[in-house]
Amino acid sequence: SQQGEEDPQALSIQEGENATMNCSYKTSINNLQWYRQNSGRGLVHLILIRSNEREKHSGRLRVTLDTSKKSSSLLITASRAADTASYFCATDHGSGNTGKLIFGQGTTLQVKP
């Protein structure tokens, strides 16, 4: 299976701390995306990083990509209780146009107030 793996599966931190989640995949990608899901609802797109990029920032989010190791990490700085959610990486192994993404199993983040 091409499905990516994420670790940790669960993460519990205090408000204000940083949270780091990792994602690994098996075959070459066009891009890698991170999504957030609150309590069994729809997913929300957070950030996209292309295969020729190494790092991207968006607000309190920092994503890195290491294509040689086939891995990515998502860092959330200064976490808030509202960041409590499941986070998924999703890889595009095609042209960069299609909606066929391979999702990891996700990391459940709990941020305690």
Added chain:
Amino acid sequence: KAGVTQTPRYLIKTRGQQVTLSCSPISGHRSVSWYQQTPGQGLQFLFEYFSETQRNKGNFPGRFSGRQFSNSRSEMNVSTLELGDSALYLCASSLGQGIAGANVLTFGAGSRLTVL
């Protein structure tokens, strides 16, 4: 602008029945993708439609089918329901072509199907 709308939000069926789920994408999005989410298997890609044509298909049996209309709205159908089809079915729309980031997905809230 309006988001991705999925109907119905919840439904309960019995084994052997069939179900049709509907998805209205964001205006201007020509691609609609369907995903199944279960606790055991996670998020799995079902299929994608672009300009009324199935562009990609996942590894699901033929009981799972879909279609897309000229206004980009999409439906998926599951026939002869099995207990294992109980899941959250998510629809996502995207531009589907042209620019970088054309496959950034905007998801609907999902249709939660329970098969008894």
